[in-house]
Every structure is written in C-alpha cells, then in structure tokens.
Amino acid sequence: xxxxxxxxxxxxxxxxxxFHTSAGDIHAIRGVNIDxxxxxxxxxxxxxxxxxxxxxxxxxxxxxxxxIINSGEILFSYIDEKGETQTVDxxxxxTKWIRKNINGNHMAMVFQDPMTSLDPTMTIGKQITxxxxxxxxxxxxxxxxxxxxxxxxxxxxxxxxxMKNYPHQLSGGMRQRVVIAIALSCNPDLLICDExxxxxxxxxxxxxxxxxxxxxxxxGISVIYITHDLGVVAKVADYVNVMYAGRxxxxxxxxxxxxxxxxxxxxxxxxxMPDLETEDSRLYTIPGSPPNLxxxxxxxxxxxxxxxxxxxxxxxxxxxxxISETHVAATWLLDPRAPKIxxxxxxxxxxxxxxxxxx
Amino acid sequence: MAANYNAEPILKVENLKQxxxxxxxxxxxxxxxVSFEIYPxxxxxxxxxxxxxxxxxxxxxIRLYEPTDGKITFKGxxxxxxxxxETKETLRTKMxxxxxxxxxxxxxxxxxxxxxxxxxxxHHMYPNKIEKQVMINRILQKVGLSADxxxxxxxxxxxxxxxxxxxxxxxxxxxxxxxxxECISALDVSIQAQVVNLLKDIQEETGSSYxxxxxxxSMVKYISDRIGVLHLGHMLETGTTEEIFARPVHPYTxxxxxxxxxxxxxxxxxxxxxxxxxxxxxxxxxxxxxxxxEGTHYVxxxxxxxxxxxx
Amino acid sequence: xxxxxxxKHHDIVTDENFASQTYWKGVFTRFFAKKRSVIGLIIVxxxxxxxxxxPVLSGYEYREISxxxxxxxxxxxxxxxxxxxxxxLHKLLGKAPYxxxxxxxxxxxxxxDLGRDLWTRTWYGARVSLLIAFVTIAIDVVIGxxxxxxxxxxxxxxxxxxxxxxxxxxxxxxxxxxxxxxVFMPKGIGLVIVALLITxxxxxxxxxxxxxxxxxxxxxxxxxxxxxxSNLQIIFGDVLPxxxxxxxxxxxxxxxxxxFTEAFLSFVGxxxxxxECSVGSLIxxxxxxxxxxxxxxxxxxxxxxxxxxxxNFIGDGLREALAPKLKDM
Numbered sequence: 001x002x003x004x005x006x007x008x009x010x011x012x013x014x015x016x017x018x019f020h021t022s023a024g025d026i027h028a029i030r031g032v033n034i035d036x037x038x039x040x041x042x043x044x045x046x047x048x049x050x051x052x053x054x055x056x057x058x059x060x061x062x063x064x065x066x067x068i069i070n071s072g073e074i075l076f077s078y079i080d081e082k083g084e085t086q087t088v089d090x091x092x093x094x095t096k097w098i099r100k101n102i103n104g105n106h107m108a109m110v111f112q113d114p115m116t117s118l119d120p121t122m123t124i125g126k127q128i129t130x131x132x133x134x135x136x137x138x139x140x141x142x143x144x145x146x147x148x149x150x151x152x153x154x155x156x157x158x159x160x161x162x163m164k165n166y167p168h169q170l171s172g173g174m175r176q177r178v179v180i181a182i183a184l185s186c187n188p189d190l191l192i193c194d195e196x197x198x199x200x201x202x203x204x205x206x207x208x209x210x211x212x213x214x215x216x217x218x219x220g221i222s223v224i225y226i227t228h229d230l231g232v233v234a235k236v237a238d239y240v241n242v243m244y245a246g247r248x249x250x251x252x253x254x255x256x257x258x259x260x261x262x263x264x265x266x267x268x269x270x271x272x273m274p275d276l277e278t279e280d281s282r283l284y285t286i287p288g289s290p291p292n293l294x295x296x297x298x299x300x301x302x303x304x305x306x307x308x309x310x311x312x313x314x315x316x317x318x319x320x321x322x323i324s325e326t327h328v329a330a331t332w333l334l335d336p337r338a339p340k341i342x343x344x345x346x347x348x349x350x351x352x353x354x355x356x357x358x359x
Numbered sequence: 360m361a362a363n364y365n366a367e368p369i370l371k372v373e374n375l376k377q378x379x380x381x382x383x384x385x386x387x388x389x390x391x392x393v394s395f396e397i398y399p400x401x402x403x404x405x406x407x408x409x410x411x412x413x414x415x416x417x418x419x420x421i422r423l424y425e426p427t428d429g430k431i432t433f434k435g436x437x438x439x440x441x442x443x444x445e446t447k448e449t450l451r452t453k454m455x456x457x458x459x460x461x462x463x464x465x466x467x468x469x470x471x472x473x474x475x476x477x478x479x480x481x482h483h484m485y486p487n488k489i490e491k492q493v494m495i496n497r498i499l500q501k502v503g504l505s506a507d508x509x510x511x512x513x514x515x516x517x518x519x520x521x522x523x524x525x526x527x528x529x530x531x532x533x534x535x536x537x538x539x540x541e542c543i544s545a546l547d548v549s550i551q552a553q554v555v556n557l558l559k560d561i562q563e564e565t566g567s568s569y570x571x572x573x574x575x576x577s578m579v580k581y582i583s584d585r586i587g588v589l590h591l592g593h594m595l596e597t598g599t600t601e602e603i604f605a606r607p608v609h610p611y612t613x614x615x616x617x618x619x620x621x622x623x624x625x626x627x628x629x630x631x632x633x634x635x636x637x638x639x640x641x642x643x644x645x646x647x648x649x650x651x652x653e654g655t656h657y658v659x660x661x662x663x664x665x666x667x668x669x670x
Numbered sequence: 671x672x673x674x675x676x677x678k679h680h681d682i683v684t685d686e687n688f689a690s691q692t693y694w695k696g697v698f699t700r701f702f703a704k705k706r707s708v709i710g711l712i713i714v715x716x717x718x719x720x721x722x723x724x725p726v727l728s729g730y731e732y733r734e735i736s737x738x739x740x741x742x743x744x745x746x747x748x749x750x751x752x753x754x755x756x757x758x759l760h761k762l763l764g765k766a767p768y769x770x771x772x773x774x775x776x777x778x779x780x781x782x783d784l785g786r787d788l789w790t791r792t793w794y795g796a797r798v799s800l801l802i803a804f805v806t807i808a809i810d811v812v813i814g815x816x817x818x819x820x821x822x823x824x825x826x827x828x829x830x831x832x833x834x835x836x837x838x839x840x841x842x843x844x845x846x847x848x849x850x851x852x853v854f855m856p857k858g859i860g861l862v863i864v865a866l867l868i869t870x871x872x873x874x875x876x877x878x879x880x881x882x883x884x885x886x887x888x889x890x891x892x893x894x895x896x897x898x899x900s901n902l903q904i905i906f907g908d909v910l911p912x913x914x915x916x917x918x919x920x921x922x923x924x925x926x927x928x929x930f931t932e933a934f935l936s937f938v939g940x941x942x943x944x945x946e947c948s949v950g951s952l953i954x955x956x957x958x959x960x961x962x963x964x965x966x967x968x969x970x971x972x973x974x975x976x977x978x979x980x981x982n983f984i985g986d987g988l989r990e991a992l993a994p995k996l997k998d999m
C-alpha cells in the first residue's frame with residue numbers, strides 16, 4: 001500500500017460540485033473519486049453534461065466563479081525543483097497560487113480546439129519559450145534551443161522555420177502538435193487532454209494519439225483523457241472511468257471495460273458504436289437523453305433510460321459493486337439479490353468477434 | 360425501400376465546380392469537377408475530411424451557393440443557373456437539408472411548431488390551421504417528440520432533441536431528396552445512434568433518397584448504399600459500400616479506412632494508421648480520369664497510378 | 671413489491687427531458703441580480719415619474735410667472751429669483767418664517783429670474799428632454815435597423831455603396847449639420863429632433879449590420895433559404911427578432927447621448943426656445959445667473975447627470991444579461 005501512496009499522482013476524493021445558475025442550482029458532480037498513478041493513462045468517458053470536463057477543470061483549478069464545492073479534495077503530487085515530492089490539495093489553494101506553481105508547470109492541458117489555446121498574434125516560438133522562461137527560469141537562448149528540440153519531438157519538420165510562424169500559418173494537425181509541445185515544455189507530471197482529437201480529421205487523429213502515447217512513454221508522465229470517443233479510449237487508455245450524470249458508474253482497466261462491461265450504460269455506449277462489421281439493420285441505442293441535473297433524480301440517474309432497471313433503481317442510488325481487483329460498477333444488477341441479467345446478445349457476439357480479431 | 364438503380368437518377372451532378380474568390384489573386388477551389396448521381400431510394404454517403412468540399416457540394420446542390428461551373432439535374436430539371444418559377448418551387452419543396460449544428464440550425468426566437476411549419480407556410484401547403492397542426496403533430500411523433508412540445512423554444516431541448524426538430528422540419532415537406540450535412544457529428548455517441556436509426560427508419564418508410572455527408576466512415580458505412588470519397592474538392596473513389604470497404608484502391612481511401620478508431624483495445628494498441636499526405640504522395644488530382652475497378656466501383660487517377668494501385 | 675424485480679418499463683419513445691426556463695426569464699434574473707442595473711432602473715423610473723407628475727403636483731404652470739398684488743402700493747410684485755423655500759420645513763426648524771409677500775408659497779427649487787417655479791420647470795424640462803430622446807431614438811431604431819439589416823444581408827456591391835454613404839454621413843460633424851439646418855429651420859424642438867435623427871441612426875445601423883453579418887451565416891437562416899423563404903421574410907421574420915437584444919442595449923446607450931446632445935444644442939442656443947424649456951435650456955439659464963443666483967443651475971444639472979448615469983447603468987446591465995458568458999457545463 002505504501003508503494004502505491006508514493007506513486008499516486010492525482011487523488012480526487014469524493015468531489016461534489018454545484019453550479020449556481022439563473023435557472024437554478026445544478027448539481028454537476030455528485031461524489032467522484034479518481035485515482036491516477038505515475039506513468040499511467042486514465043480515460044474519463046461520458047456524454048456532454050456528464051461532468052467529465054468539470055471534474056478536470058476542478059483539478060486544474062479552473063472552475064468558474066459560480067461553482068460551489070460542497071465537499072471533496074483533490075490531492076496532487078508533484079516533484080518540485082529540489083526533487084522532493086510535494087502533495088497539495090488543489091481545492092484549498094487560490095487560483096493565483098495554482099497558476100504560478102501548478103498550471104503549465106506540473107500540470108498541463110491540451111484542449112479540443114488548438115486555436116483556442118494558441119495566441120494568434122504571437123509566433124509559435126514565442127509561445128513555446130514564454131512558459132519555459134517564466135516557469136523554469138532559463139535563459140532565452142536555452143529556451144529557444146529546447147523549443148526547437150520539442151518541436152522536433154512532436155514531429156514538426158523544419159522546426160527552426162516554424163518557430164517564426166504564426167498559428168494561422170499551420171494546419172490543424174500541426175497546431176495541435178504545437179499545443180502538445182507547449183504542454184510538454186515545462187516537463188509536466190500530468191497531462192490532461194480534453195477531447196484532443198475531436199476537432200481533427202480522422203487521419204490526423206490517429207497520428208496525434210500516437211504522438212501523445214510516444215511522449216508519455218519516453219517521459220513517464222501521467223495522462224488523463226476526457227473523451228466521448230470509445231475508439232480513442234481503446235487506443236490509449238490503461239484505465240477507464242465511465243461517467244454519467246455527475247457520478248462514476250463504472251471503473252476498470254481498458255480490457256475489462258471493453259470485453260467485460262458490467263453497467264447497462266456501458267453496454268449501451270459500446271453497442272451504439274457501429275463497428276465496421278455491424279450488419280444489423282438497426283443500431284442499438286440508449287433511449288431518451290441525459291437527465292437535467294437541475295432536477296436531481298432520486299435513485300439511479302440512469303434508471304429512466306435503462307431497459308434493465310430494477311424497482312430499487314428508482315428509490316436508491318446503487319453503491320459501487322466490486323467485480324475484480326480493478327473493476328467496479330454502480331448498478332443494482334450486481335447485487336446478489338438481483339435477477340441474473342447479462343449483457344445483450346448482440347454485444348456479446350460483438351465482443352466475441354473483437355476478441356477473435358485481436359488474436 | 361431499396362434503391363432502384365434502373366430508374367432515372369433523381370439527382371445528377373456533372374462536373375460541379377464551386378470556386379470562391381477570396382481576393383484578386385486568390386481563389387479557393389472548394390469543389391473542382393465532381394460528378395455523381397443518386398438514384399431513387401438510395402442513400403449516398405459522401406466522405407471526406409474538413410476542407411474536402413463535401414459540405415460545399417451539399418450547399419451547391421440545394422443552391423445556397425451559385426455553382427461556378429457544371430450541371431446539376433434534379434428530377435429531370437436543370438437546377439443550375441436561372442431557374443423557372445416551377446423549377447424553383449420543386450427545388451424548394453422536394454429537396455431538403457438537415458444541418459450540422461443543432462444549436463445553430465433552429466431559430467432561437469421561434470417555437471418548435473413555427474420552425475417545423477415554416478416550409479408549409481411558405482408554400483401554402485395546408486388547407487387550414489387545424490390541418491397544419493395535425494401535420495406537425497404527426498411529424499413530431501414520428502421523430503420521437505410529443506405534440507405538446509410545439510409551443511416550446513429550441514433552447515429548452517437537448518442537442519439530440521433539437522436535431523430531431525431539424526429532421527422534422529425537413530421531412531414534413533415529404534422531400535424526394537434529403538441532404539444530411541454532418542447531421543450527427545455534433546451529437547453524443549448514444550444520441551448519434553438514435554438519429555441514424557431514425558433517419559434509416561424514415562428512409563425505409565418513405566423511400567426518399569438521401570445524400571449523407573459525413574467524416575465518420577463507420578457511420579457512413581453503416582447507413583449508405585453507395586459511397587463517394589472526396590479529398591481537396593476531387594472525387595477520388597466511388598462505389599457501393601461493400602466494394603469500397605472490401606477493396607479500397609486509392610491510397611487516400613486506404614488511409615481513411617485504416618484511421619477509423621475501433622472499440623477494441625487489443626487491436627488498437629497494435630494498429631498503426633496508414634498516413635497519407637497529398638503533398639508528398641506525388642499525386643496530382645488535376646490529372647487523370649475515372650477508372651472502372653469492378654461493378655460500380657470507380658477510382659480516379661492516371662492509367663499508370665491505377666495500374667499500380669490495383670496490383 | 672420486491673426491490674430487485676425488473677422495473678415494468680415505461681415506454682421511452684418520446685423524449686420528455688428538457689430544461690425549462692424561458693429566455694426572457696433568464697435575462698430578467700440576470701439583470702436584477704446586478705445591483706448597478708437595479709439602481710439605474712430605480713433612478714430612471716423615479717425621474718420619469720417625477721417628469722410626469724412633478725409639474726402637476728406643484729400647482730404652477732411651467733410658463734406661469736408667480737406674482738402677488740402689493741396691498742399697500744397696489745402694484746404687482748413678481749417672485750423673481752427666490753431661493754428654494756419650503757415653509758413647512760422652515761417652521762419645523764423653528765426659524766423665522768419668510769416675511770415677504772410670498773411667505774405662504776412653496777418653491778421647492780426656488781424661482782428663476784422671471785418668477786417661474788423652478789421645480790415645475792425642471793420636471794417639465796426633463797419631460798421635454800425625455801420625450802425628444804424617446805421619439806428620435808424610436809425613429810432612429812427603425813431607420814437604422816432597416817438600413818443596417820439590408821446592407822448586411824445583401825452584402826457585396828449593395829453593402830459597399832450603403833457603407834460608403836454611412837461613412838460620408840458620419841464624417842460630417844454634428845455641429846456643422848445643425849448650423850446648416852438652423853439656416854433653413856426655425857430654432858426649437860423641431861430642429862433638435864431633425865439634428866438627432868440625422869446623426870443617431872448611424873450607430874443603430876452599424877449594430878444591426880454587425881448582427882446581420884453574424885446571423886446570416888447561421889444554419890437556421892440557411893434552413894429558411896432552402897425552404898424557399900423570401901429575402902424579406904428572412905430579414906424581418908428570422909433575423910430581426912434575433913437582433914432585439916443588442917438593439918435594446920444600444921437604445922439604452924443612445925438615449926443619454928440624445929439627451930445630452932439636446933442639452934448641448936439648447937445650451938449653445940439653437941435648441942429649445944423660451945418659454946419652452948428642457949434640461950439643457952434650464953442649465954443655460956442657470957449658467958447665465960451663476961454668479962448671482964447659483965442655486966438655479968443645480969437641479970437641472972443633477973437631473974441630467976442622474977439620467978445619463980441611470981440609462982448607462984441599465985444599458986450595462988442589459989448587455990450582460992442579454993449575452994451571458996456561457997458557463998460551460
């Protein structure tokens with residue numbers, strides 16, 4: 001256990017956040033626990049409004065002013081300049097401190113649209129070196145040579161020439177590479193990627209993901225992906241957290257989630273994706289739309305859309321049932337008293353086929 | 360309804376060019392000589408990356424843009440250039456579009472009922488108010504919304520619901536051709552499947568033709584009868600879905616298919632996408648012609664290139 | 671019933687899940703959540719109420735010269751240049767009562783140098799100023815919106831020509847226009863209104879054009895076109911209702927400008943003519959007597975300042991309420 005403690009880089013405990021809006025209070029995050037160990041990759045999967053982005057914004061200390069944190073802590077461990085491990089509770093620090101000591105420095109973020117994180121009036125070179133000069137306190141010259149190295153590392157040819165370019169002179173894929181280079185420039189311990197490839201074309205998507213995988217392996221950093229794309233998750237994640245209506249509903253390693261999913265929502269997500277083999281005339285769908293958290297549901301938030309819902313689902317929220325060492329799911333179906341219900345046949349057949357393909 | 364390939368095509372696009380003049384020295388050739396046809400009851404998938412001109416083609420066909428060159432025939436009528444009153448009426452009632460962004464495609468100041476009824480109003484397609492309401496209620500039910508949603512405003516709906524309203528607006532006109540322009544790409548995965556199912560159901564029921572524009576190959580494969588692969592304003596490969604996926608010929612098509620992310624971690628970890636770079640590929644889309652591969656499967660290139668690819 | 675039975679499933683064919691808050695309710699809550707906008711609103715409402723009721727309540731006409739007959743001489747005595755006097759308050763403070771002929775009269779703001787009640791004149795002047803502002807802005811909104819929407823919608827050559835015209839119109843200083851107009855027109859309310867009409871619509875048209883350029887590329891406008899809606903339908907049926915927000919905000923900022931311009935024109939003497947009055951002409955009067963009767967200038971200046979402040983506060987509040995920063999969830 002002690003070894004684990006040392007390696008744990010991010011530990012979100014019982015996070016609970018409400019947003020105060022003119023339409024009413026939105027209970028966006030309802031008790032979320034996320035662990036992340038050094039060098040590993042966690043994917044947070046969910047639909048829009050599930051709270052996946054909000055929880056990571058909280059971890060970055062970037063919450064909007066109308067957010068009220070009801071409870072929880074976000075413990076972040078990093079190695080400071082002296083080489084010692086420091087642990088801080090992000091929620092207890094003020095924005096200014098976080099911006100100075102954590103953001104960009106020990107924790108970096110890659111957003112969906114590269115154009116929003118790049119300054120259109122500044123050259124690429126300036127944007128990469130800026131952070132290094134202020135965070136690492138190195139000279140301009142050194143920062144420049146490191147920036148060129150970084151650009152080479154993220155696969156930009158003619159790095160020296162590109163340093164003088166402005167963002168609009170680059171293609172979408174190139175820009176995202178630059179954003180990754182900026183994120184890496186201060187040797188972060190943790191990289192948070194919020195839908196890093198959704199704005200990019202499919203052919204470039206794969207390359208960007210491969211790039212992030214490569215630098216992660218080389219530098220031993222931890223990565224959190226926020227995404228709704230299960231294809232991306234399958235490619236990059238070690239562990240998967242499935243989020244629905246502000247709660248985690250299934251956690252497991254990537255093989256468990258894809259080959260032995262236990263929660264009906266995860267079944268639905270996997271079945272709804274047409275793979276290239278789908279021959280059925282209809283896609284499987286999850287009916288309805290995600291709940292509006294202004295009106296918080298009494299029992300399981302997913303019950304209304306769940307064709308396997310039990311009576312108790314409407315009364316009480318299911319606890320996390322442990323399936324294996326690494327795999328837990330919040331569904332009453334796993335309760336020993338519940339009827340034995342298995343995943344839909346079509347999904348079963350599909351997983352069977354996927355396993356064969358993988359061999 | 361299955362596609363009827365023996366009939367006259369409902370839409371015929373011949374050598375369509377759509378150029379946008381940016382300034383005196385610079386013209387963007389968004390679409391540069393694209394030809395294809397859609398048969399009655401067929402779903403034709405148009406795939407390409409951003410900037411490939413796929414959305415521009417949709418908009419040129421429905422005459423949101425003035426085509427620079429080429430000929431578009433819809434139901435046997437030439438809809439390029441100046442249209443007669445009658446042609447215009449046919450175009451505006453029988454060809455409909457479903458848009459990409461469910462947030463921007465509905466007028467925030469109009470009720471759902473007004474939005475769906477707009478087409479009926481413009482073309483005076485109902486005898487009285489009650490009849491109109493009946494038509495609206497029927498279509499609302501068909502797309503999975505209830506009749507009392509009529510008086511609500513778009514912002515009171517979720518993204519998936521709004522997209523259903525957009526679909527209702529197009530389908531209430533009983534169109535012969537529906538252009539679905541990236542109509543699922545802004546939706547969540549579980550909602551995408553709902554919308555695709557809905558479109559497919561309605562298509563089977565009404566037998567109308569669809570031009571399904573998307574960048575997501577897996578959805579296109581699932582829904583389309585035939586596919587056209589577009590890159591930089593040129594149609595590179597076209598054929599039935601089976602033909603394209605069983606035997607992709609053009610290197611671009613190959614890279615597109617190889618890049619589709621699959622929900623299979625074991626496989627994904629090992630797989631490396633085939634990259635394709637036009638600048639480095641040595642290809643010139645301005646030179647070449649369509650070559651028959653098999654059946655209805657055509658690929659664009661010079662004789663030598665195609666021979667090389669088919670080896 | 672057993673808790674662990676499958677729920678008899680309700681049909682989920684129709685999707686009943688939605689947020690239910692109307693747009694205007696949201697605007698309302700956001701507007702009233704800001705202290706500043708509420709203060710602005712209170713100021714403006716109070717001034718408008720006083721402008722309507724003030725002259726009625728005082729018992730004087732705005733042009734009426736207060737006078738009494740001196741019983742000893744039989745001559746008329748005019749209440750010229752009296753300081754503010756409130757007999758009731760005087761008594762309360764235990765001071766000696768006024769001992770002149772007007773001991774029983776109340777002049778809350780005093781009288782001007784012709785003997786007219788300044789309270790009445792101040793609120794009457796505020797009424798005139800507000801009326802001029804509302805009328806001209808209303809006309810300007812109509813002209814400016816039509817011009818801007820049409821220019822933006824058609825774009826290309828039409829837009830170029832219309833915008834060149836705006837630039838030319840905008841480059842002529844207002845004072846020059848007024849001076850030229852003053853040659854052809856009698857000074858007074860008419861002149862002020864025409865002067866305001868000629869210049870104020872430009873700002874409105876710019877806002878309308880900018881909104882049109884933004885909105886006309888949106889998909890719901892394209893949808894209207896694919897359904898065969900006519901240009902008029904699109905401009906006035908689809909786009910216009912969506913420009914209301916920014917236009918209202920612009921109106922809130924234009925009203926104080928109009929009031930100030932009117933005050934300025936009256937101050938320099940081409941505006942409102944006696945015995946009519948407006949806030950501006952009252953300030954001019956007060957300014958002329960500032961060395962002898964300094965209290966005269968205070969009420970109209972305060973009213974003017976409060977009006978400007980109030981409308982600007984409301985405008986600010988509306989701008990934020992109408993276009994909230996999207997709290998992304």
